[in-house]
Amino acid sequence: MEITRRNLFKGSAALAVIGAVGPVSSALDDPLASWNDGPAKKAIVDFVRATVNQSSPTFVPAEQRIATFDQDGTLWVEHPMYTQVVYCFERVPVVVKAKPELANVEPFKTVLSGNHEAIAKLTMDDLFKILGATLTGMHVDQFESEAKQWLDHARHPRWKRPYSELTYLPMTEVLNYMRANGYRTYIVTGGGQDFVRVYSGKTYGIPPEQVVGTAGGTSYGYDKNGKPFLTKEPKLLLNDNNAGKPEGIHLMIGRRPFAAFGNSTGDRQMLEYTKAGDGNRLAMLVLHDDGSREYAYGPATGLPDTKVGTFTQALYDEAKSKGWTVISMKNDWKRIFV
Amino acid sequence: MEITRRNLFKGSAALAVIGAVGPVSSALDDPLASWNDGPAKKAIVDFVRATVNQSSPTFVPAEQRIATFDQDGTLWVEHPMYTQVVYCFERVPVVVKAKPELANVEPFKTVLSGNHEAIAKLTMDDLFKILGATLTGMHVDQFESEAKQWLDHARHPRWKRPYSELTYLPMTEVLNYMRANGYRTYIVTGGGQDFVRVYSGKTYGIPPEQVVGTAGGTSYGYDKNGKPFLTKEPKLLLNDNNAGKPEGIHLMIGRRPFAAFGNSTGDRQMLEYTKAGDGNRLAMLVLHDDGSREYAYGPATGLPDTKVGTFTQALYDEAKSKGWTVISMKNDWKRIFV
Numbered sequence: 001m002e003i004t005r006r007n008l009f010k011g012s013a014a015l016a017v018i019g020a021v022g023p024v025s026s027a028l029d030d031p032l033a034s035w036n037d038g039p040a041k042k043a044i045v046d047f048v049r050a051t052v053n054q055s056s057p058t059f060v061p062a063e064q065r066i067a068t069f070d071q072d073g074t075l076w077v078e079h080p081m082y083t084q085v086v087y088c089f090e091r092v093p094v095v096v097k098a099k100p101e102l103a104n105v106e107p108f109k110t111v112l113s114g115n116h117e118a119i120a121k122l123t124m125d126d127l128f129k130i131l132g133a134t135l136t137g138m139h140v141d142q143f144e145s146e147a148k149q150w151l152d153h154a155r156h157p158r159w160k161r162p163y164s165e166l167t168y169l170p171m172t173e174v175l176n177y178m179r180a181n182g183y184r185t186y187i188v189t190g191g192g193q194d195f196v197r198v199y200s201g202k203t204y205g206i207p208p209e210q211v212v213g214t215a216g217g218t219s220y221g222y223d224k225n226g227k228p229f230l231t232k233e234p235k236l237l238l239n240d241n242n243a244g245k246p247e248g249i250h251l252m253i254g255r256r257p258f259a260a261f262g263n264s265t266g267d268r269q270m271l272e273y274t275k276a277g278d279g280n281r282l283a284m285l286v287l288h289d290d291g292s293r294e295y296a297y298g299p300a301t302g303l304p305d306t307k308v309g310t311f312t313q314a315l316y317d318e319a320k321s322k323g324w325t326v327i328s329m330k331n332d333w334k335r336i337f338v
Numbered sequence: 339m340e341i342t343r344r345n346l347f348k349g350s351a352a353l354a355v356i357g358a359v360g361p362v363s364s365a366l367d368d369p370l371a372s373w374n375d376g377p378a379k380k381a382i383v384d385f386v387r388a389t390v391n392q393s394s395p396t397f398v399p400a401e402q403r404i405a406t407f408d409q410d411g412t413l414w415v416e417h418p419m420y421t422q423v424v425y426c427f428e429r430v431p432v433v434v435k436a437k438p439e440l441a442n443v444e445p446f447k448t449v450l451s452g453n454h455e456a457i458a459k460l461t462m463d464d465l466f467k468i469l470g471a472t473l474t475g476m477h478v479d480q481f482e483s484e485a486k487q488w489l490d491h492a493r494h495p496r497w498k499r500p501y502s503e504l505t506y507l508p509m510t511e512v513l514n515y516m517r518a519n520g521y522r523t524y525i526v527t528g529g530g531q532d533f534v535r536v537y538s539g540k541t542y543g544i545p546p547e548q549v550v551g552t553a554g555g556t557s558y559g560y561d562k563n564g565k566p567f568l569t570k571e572p573k574l575l576l577n578d579n580n581a582g583k584p585e586g587i588h589l590m591i592g593r594r595p596f597a598a599f600g601n602s603t604g605d606r607q608m609l610e611y612t613k614a615g616d617g618n619r620l621a622m623l624v625l626h627d628d629g630s631r632e633y634a635y636g637p638a639t640g641l642p643d644t645k646v647g648t649f650t651q652a653l654y655d656e657a658k659s660k661g662w663t664v665i666s667m668k669n670d671w672k673r674i675f676v
Binding site: 217243246253255 | 401478531532535539545546547549553555556557558565566568575576581584585588589590591592593607610611614
């Protein structure tokens with residue numbers, strides 16, 4: 001093309017239009033555009049540069065680039081209740097309809113009563129009974145379609161938005177940034193593996209085979225036409241919390257991650273295990289200290305510990321002593337949601 | 339470049355040189371060059387074309403392209419004994435050295451005696467005791483380095499070659515052909531997941547996270563310096579044989595394969611599960627009917643069933659009735675090993 005005053009002008013006009021859509025242009029320049037400059041953002045960028053630059057002494061070959069992310073409280077909102085627990089509570093009427101004898105049996109009776117005070121007093125043992133009754137006993141395909149249908153309609157009580165829209169934009173940027181640099185991103189969650197797999201692709205761009213979660217057994221059988229199916233059994237294979245996270249990573253991935261992100265004591269061992277590897281490793285913890293834009297909880301915030309995604313003082317101290325980086329939602333994130 | 343008689347001639351000379359290296363040229367043309375033309379080769383090529391061609395009614399999006407392969411007897415030799423079982427037997431002296439009290443306890447006493455007749459009479463229960471003693475109780479890193487060292491030195495009794503060289507060339511071609519067409523290739527083996535992961539990358543181009551096998555639990559702990567490690571525990575999480583194969587595929591991959599390859603009754607449910615999916619699915623069984631180039635065993639060969647990789651008449655009949663393709667090593671494979 002011949003350069004003339006006319007097409008130069010057209011070019012400038014095009015640039016001006018791009019410039020007007022500020023956030024797009026800046027997002028193109030900065031893959032972590034929702035992060036304020038500070039030690040957290042710097043830790044991520046420095047780590048990626050140090051591990052993907054071929055001339056770096058801590059270069060990591062592409063096939064070894066594994067980054068693991070806790071889900072609840074790390075990638076999306078876990079307050080006031082884990083999404084999957086909400087699902088299980090809301091499934092109770094369906095389960096009782098199929099097995100009416102449960103209507104007068106605890107803890108189902110209490111859940112059906114709708115009495116919030118009584119429900120809040122249910123024990124962990126009660127919770128496990130509810131999880132067992134609502135997450136097992138059906139074919140895996142049936143579970144998948146029911147969970148998907150629920151997720152399409154469920155809304156968070158505070159924002160009145162689908163849970164899939166309550167992912168943290170800055171963490172979505174980290175997922176994309178890591179993947180653009182050859183990292184395979186895994187979810188390593190205390191939540192149910194089958195549950196998270198239902199939406200992980202659409203919500204996080206993470207395929208089912210890259211979801212490690214609390215997993216139960218299945219059993220293989222045949223229907224009356226001889227067609228095989230798998231039934232979800234109430235048999236726990238992996239409790240993917242605490243020590244279960246590195247154990248689950250070994251079982252499902254077979255490699256030690258180079259980067260790990262969490263937000264609670266349930267992620268402690270995953271971060272220890274990641275950071276204990278050779279070379280440059282990244283361990284980060286999201287601190288929920290933004291009560292106005294999201295929630296503030298845990299002793300490290302000076303606010304009451306709500307027992308959801310516990311971020312204890314001991315965890316905070318371990319982070320400081322072992323070189324893990326704490327992400328302050330209040331200070332490090334320009335924006336929380338899309 | 340200007341075309342002249344001179345550079346045309348150079349081009350022809352270059353072509354002549356390539357032509358002289360016959361097998362390379364033909365391998366470039368035909369990704370399955372070690373296969374004779376016939377129904378088995380045709381089934382593979384037809385399946386790949388029908389699932390990766392965008393205009394095909396049975397097109398499969400890239401992210402869903404999963405192919406699973408049994409290992410022993412499907413990708414490499416399983417005769418006269420599974421490689422991992424050989425490893426476990428050869429590890430017994432090391433285990434007894436560390437725990438001398440085992441020297442007079444069965445089945446270790448018999449293994450140490452070297453009496454082949456007595457060893458051949460050991461029961462499955464004895465075998466599990468040997469597997470437990472030789473595959474658990476150590477850190478995962480230690481297990482990995484010991485197994486790797488053994489594999490570097492072990493030789494097959496018949497061919498006197500490392501086990502890694504006794505992979506079937508035609509199946510290596512299938513792995514490469516599937517991958518070149520966007521399929522992710524998984525090993526789904528009754529063998530130990532941790533054992534196979536030690537060499538799967540180098541031997542098959544399959545990374546550890548794409549190995550599904552019989553898996554035991556691990557436990558997380560710390561050494562005296564506070565450094566974390568994982569110990570292999572004698573607790574079975576997944577028996578990846580028979581119904582355990584589809585169950586393991588659900589646990590570890592979370593998707594139904596589009597293609598599955600096996601060679602024995604242990605692979606039956608994996609092939610059923612694969613073939614029962616929608617669209618175009620491929621199920622194939624390797625029949626060991628070549629006693630001179632490899633081994634011939636199983637009733638379908640008309641030869642005695644050796645109980646290794648059992649290919650029963652019932653399996654053969656199911657294959658025929660369900661549209662699975664049987665691969666005759668004798669007739670379908672031009673060459674067995676590299």
